[in-house]
Amino acid sequence: MAKILLLTDFSSGYSRNLLKGIVRYSKEVGNWSFQRMPLYYRMLYGENGVVEWAKKWQADAIIAQLSDVNIELLNDLNIPIIVQNYRDRNKAVSNLTGDYFNTGVMAAKFFLNRGYRNFAFYGFKGAIWSRERADGYSHEIEKQGYKLAVLENDNKDKEEWSYNHTVLGNWLQSLPKPVALFACDDHFALQISETCNVYNINVPDDIAILGVDNDDLLCNISDPPLSSIVLDVENGGYNAGKLLHQLITKEITEPFNIVVNPLIIERRKSTEKYAVSDKNIRTILNYIEKNYANHLSVEELVKQVPLSRRVLEKKFKEETGESLYQYIQNYRIDQFTRLLITTDYSLFEAALQSGFENYKNVSRVFRKYKSLSPAEYRKRYKCNSSVEEIEY
Template sequence: MIKILLLTDFSSGYGRSLLEGVVRYAREAGPWVFYRMPLYYRELHGDEGVVRWAKEWGADAIIAQLTDVDLDILNRLDIPIIVQNYKERYHGLSNLTGDYYGTGVMAAEFFIRKGFRAFAYYGFTDTVWMRERGEGFRDTVADHGYPVYALDDGKQMSGRQWNFDAGRVSRWLLDLPKPVALFACDDYYALQITEVCKMYDIDVPGDIAVLGVDNDNLLCNISDPSLSSIELDIENGGYEVGKLLHQFIEKEITAPVDVIIKPVRIVPRGSTERFAVSDKYVGQVLGYIDENYRNPLSVEDLIRLIPYSRRVLEKKFKGETGISVYQYIQQQRIDRFASLLITTDLPLVEAAANAGFTDYKNISRIFVKMKGMTPLQYRKRFAVR
């Protein structure tokens, strides 16, 4: 029987989804047994205490969330250790990490398509996941010629150890140009923003549109309005962690390997339910597309709604969103198709039709261009097994 010591936080939606993935692999490969050691055990007894306990229990591997790592102590165990990185990634160990930069890029592209010209990031720089999500967001926004406002007074904050100051955050929010697209480093921080907005009568999404990360259903639905969030491939990442540990235990591999959790999609809710375009007719067209992209829809249909010629609409639409009308419709359909691929068992052709595609022959080519893989590959990669 394989014994896995879990030294991590499973109070969050992220942690629970991760554990579900590990347990799913264990059911297939078992028998495995787990022991959940609370994080405070390490705080009380240090790495020496963790090593003693692991030896006494006979642990075969450890999954640990560590803000700092003493390799000299942990290496005494001579068992596989996968570290869920927090402050930094670690050399000489396998990291459970993420495509943090790509998550920030996804957030920026989402808001740019909605026509925003003012952007803000809520997160700090002393943890790798906050820092890189912010970098991806800032770099992508900068590529379109806009700055990103950040809450920064020169202090180095430390994740959830930061003493939240609602007054300070409210002053920052009130000073931001409006409307503004705010990307928070995760749902916990996004919820702080919507709570402060509620306290200080700041309209969400009218003045500030808010997007988080993790798609933690509890946190997203506690918020008023409910939080839009980037869904990560967490459970499948946990499955890969289990598989990697098994390979280490069986001596199939020996060198450290990182497990990288990818962003999958944006789950839109009330906190981003608006467009920030200056042209009311472009805003009208955007709203109509979002309501009707699953039906037959052409640029000619849209021109009938507004007093613009096709040429004028195309010019103004691209000026507001950065892409053409046709590209926007295709993006909405591809996003819907991708969502159906990982949340349903619909056949590919039926899922494509549900997303508004009438000609399936070309969809794979379009999908590969936008998502970097075929629809079938995407389903195999991101659907929860």
């Protein structure tokens, strides 16, 4: 029986989902023995204390959330170690990391499609997950000719969740409105929401807020509830467990990074508004949102507003950056993706629920977007997926 020492933050939704995945893998290979070690233990006793604990318990491996990694000290244990990277990735150990850059790109594309022209990022200084999410967000919006306002919380590591209401409030008040604000994670998104309430800044009319991790508790204690990017965390934990097993049994000997990918955006009230300036385009966007699952043609959309087809298509592209056809298809693909990983609908039923009448067509389009077939995508990203489905 493998003995795994867990040095991580057990209070966050991210870490809990990560542990779910690790435990899921451990049950497949025979129950492992886990020893939790709270982060404060390292603060009190330092890394030497962690090493002594691991030796006394005779741990076979460690999964740790460390801001700085003392490789020489940890290597003294001569056991596999997976580190949830914090300040940077370390080539000497296996990193549990993420596609942070493309998480930022996903956030930018979401807001751009909703018509935003003002953008802001609130992050934590010194953390790679915050820095690279900001880079992806900035890259995508600057590519479209817009600028990004940035504020970083630069408190010390042990105070990273504390913040100065006055500094944050003054910054939020100074931003041009309406503004699309992407926060590095849900903790920071909640800080924005709380500060907006204190300073009577309307969410989402003045500031639309999007976080990361989809921590259900944090997102829903916010007023209004926070939209957030869902990450493939539980499967990341499962893969971390698998990697640890291979390292323990010497199937592999070199460090190997596990990348947690962004999947979908869980939309809540903090981003429910469109920021387009043209009221007719707002009408069209709202109509698509309510009717995407039905037969929806450009001809039908033209009937909803006092515009010719040519004028409507031109204005729509100006406001959203996409053609009507592209926007509808992208919207439906997003909904189809959501159903694949959150429901047990058959592939055919999920396609119909998303507005696709021809499953063969949606399968072809989906593969173009995701580089996987719908069945392959579901198998990879839906937790506890065991359904074998046939592609038609």
